[in-house]
Amino acid sequence: MARRRDRPSGPLDQRSQDILRAVIEEYIATALPVGSQALVERRRLDVSPATVRNVMAELEAAGYLTHPHTSAGRVPTDAGYRMYVEQITPRVSLGPVAQLMIRHQFGQVEFASEQWFRLAAATLAGATHNAGLATPAKPAAARVRRIDLLQNSPHTASIVLVLAEGGVKQAMVPVDETLADEELSAVARLLNERFQGATAAEVAAQLSALRELPAAPALAVRAAERIERMMRDFDAAAVEDVFSDGLLNVLEAPEFSQSEKLRAVFGVLQNHEYLGQLVSRVAESDDVQVLIGAENRAEEMRDVSLVLAAYGRPGHAIGVVGVLGPTRMAYPQAIGSVRYVSGLMNELVEQLYR
Amino acid sequence: MARRRDRPSGPLDQRSQDILRAVIEEYIATALPVGSQALVERRRLDVSPATVRNVMAELEAAGYLTHPHTSAGRVPTDAGYRMYVEQITPRVSLGPVAQLMIRHQFGQVEFASEQWFRLAAATLAGATHNAGLATPAKPAAARVRRIDLLQNSPHTASIVLVLAEGGVKQAMVPVDETLADEELSAVARLLNERFQGATAAEVAAQLSALRELPAAPALAVRAAERIERMMRDFDAAAVEDVFSDGLLNVLEAPEFSQSEKLRAVFGVLQNHEYLGQLVSRVAESDDVQVLIGAENRAEEMRDVSLVLAAYGRPGHAIGVVGVLGPTRMAYPQAIGSVRYVSGLMNELVEQLYR
DNA sequence: GTTAGCACTCGCAACACCAGAGTGCTAACG
């Protein structure tokens, strides 16, 4: 009764690997459980269906495949996809045509930072027929670069806070009466002197100092409080923003034809906290990361995989680009595209900030 | 054989109106075709089912109701909803409890402009159990308010463009070599002097003037070109951005259980051009506008309704808030909430800019 | 170790069937 291999995860010999791979690729192509006979025909394996069945049984015992039910073909498990992805990730690379197309798209865009993320997301969506994702590069600790103060109305003024890493934030402060332009710019000058180059923590320290100062104008203190708050919020947010494109592509996948499963997808996309966790995890490695189905999150992520890669300057600011699609997704394409796009984003960042 | 009324759209007597309304409200509540018997029972009408049937037949002849098939109950047509909405729009208003809840939520938010739109969308989503929408108030013609110029790297600089109406745009320009801070701020000063308060057209004019000037630094010209471009793009864009929230609410509606119809919803949301058209149409009226199903756009909008209202300062900057949901949506709630929230947004704008 | 053969298992599509809800019409009623 003993199979050649019964342990849940022993190393696989070549043939088993080939068959596992064939099953997965077939399943990815058709979305249908794949049977032994269909497999030998379609993939021209030079063994009989019976042999394939034996191997499949082993793969199932080892946890790489499952049965939806007796008498249905095999379907990959998350572990199966994982094995497959580990195998292909190192060697996959995007075809030269696809590379050219993507590079061409990137050539079109102006140097307006926000455009990039949209573009990256759109490009990935197009290249992989899945949803494309991109987040701006966010520093671990933001620094103040410039502060503008502008009066809107007799009773309010705008603070425009430019961050060192390229972001701009805006907020309002109440003012007591109409101020002369000089007063306003005096306060702005004061704030810039004190806060330029400061991190959130340093802003907080400066704020306390400012409060002690009897000569400090009330407006300066109020504005400083607001700025401290903005810096803190910015650092606290896991991800600044997530641009996505091509959600409709994901809708087309047959596994999402019932809206049940769809909810998961949108849940993930709207859950910025969760994405933040992912970003930080991905940021640590410097190659593409594949997150398969429920490996990470119990329920919500069932049926969904993410292919992500970091870009930016480690130690400074890091963002993520990637693809979201069904677990049954064309991984080689996805991995290749994401890797290539993250490379392009790196180039751009280098060009602009070094 | 002749019915009392055969023309497709004569005025309705009171009883017909009541019954139409009852059918619609019942259908909104249950999502099931409503039959004569069920109607008299649930709504305690003091007529017999047979009478109701007769009236329903008339309403159907007049185009306000349909049959999915013989021997099913009645379902409202778009025209039916339209009639219903026209009836209720003038008188509907949000209950005091709901008002309080919404106002409370708005009280929580800081004076950070971007937050408002998110908040408005989120609030509407929560209050109506549909998707909430909000766009920033966008002026017909933007004006420059302040320009900052900051060096990023030896070869690039950022332009931060603050608009009079509260928006901030960012872009990059190449620079030839590392400039001293003074040079950079000299250029910035020049740009501010020339462009402050300028519309896109005026910026373009100034740009030509600048080009003629032999003494103008190359950087100033390049930056000015970029700014001109940004202003033009900003004016050209129909909508600056559309915040949405609560898409998952829409997913719950039974009519969207097949993904077919869902696609339409997302198609609409991602089609900023289309939304732009709607915004401009809505902006002209000063009360809530209801767009029902395919009334506007042939296919994509089938099964989807929008309840929209403009806010802002007519002549200056106008934005839109609203709700997107199934055609079979709780219109009174939706209309009331949208009206109330647009009122709140108006208050905010007034407070800040007057 | 591989393969052919075979019995067995399910899911799935097709079909028939019935119950229930709802209609439209006609005729009676006030």
Add this chain to the structure above:
DNA sequence: CGTTAGCACTCTGGTGTTGCGAGTGCTAAC
């Protein structure tokens, strides 16, 4: 003349049955 009761008819949706086909797992032969 509008309203109502009665009735025959229609159509959907759920349920039970059946047969087919794909696919498996096992055994025995190669």
